[in-house]
Amino acid sequence: MPTVEQSVEIALPPKDVWEYIAVAENWPNWENSMVECKQITDGPMGVGSRWHGVSRILGKRLEWTSEFTEYDPPRSSKSTSVESPVSFSQTTTCEEVGDGTRVTYRLDSESGLGGVFGKMADPIVTKAFSRTVRVSLENLADILVHAE
Template sequence: MITMPVSEQSVVIARPASEVWDFLTDAANWPSWEASMVECEQVTDGELGVGTRWRGVNRVLGKRIDWESEFVEYQSGKVATSKSVDGSKVGFTATTRLEEVDGGTLFTYRVDTESGLGGVFGKLADPLVTKAYSRMMRASLDNLADLLTPDS
């Protein structure tokens, strides 16, 4: 059985879920906190929902990864899942999930890659690249919490 590399991290943000959701659902905000993201934009018009597409560029271990994704699940204020489409170099599914907890909002970010991010670097690199990306994701979530927490 082939396992898909998974990176998943969570952080508690001292803000109401509605404020965190509003920030996360604006594509232009992602490069301000997600360490590997260079560009991100919404390419379809209208409200965010199933079928909405975003396009962006990430840089992982010095490699440029262009991607486009489409939302396949969308529950406002709770969860959004997008899958890579078209000519994305890496097949992925990304899920953002929010949950109200004592002290604010628990934000969980999960990325499943079909061939592993190592597919860009070579199959043998999968474990190393996944580990490096997980560390980058941890730092990104901490950065997001700092960014959204007043007087921190």
């Protein structure tokens, strides 16, 4: 099971970071592979909420729907794909560190991120996506710190 995990520290409290990342429509602003994202269930975010989005990985468009299976603001959330060409789960955590927050983004893929490209591509796609996630988290930090 390929895993991509990256972290960044942001000079804001977890509550402030969480308020931004808990809004589906904010994700394309900072997550480089995400073309669009929206919450498709009514009501406040929580377990059972669903997001629908489109990501672009190595030029390939991937449409997906995920459902939150864990939701513990402002500490962590986990969502699992319910409709996607690649089965995945995504976990985001916000941990208080010093005067700020360590945000960790983790993606676990059962079939491998390269599944849509072919199994042989798994290591290449995973490495490329890991770099994309790292840059995306740095974008998140820049957006949030400059918004203050």
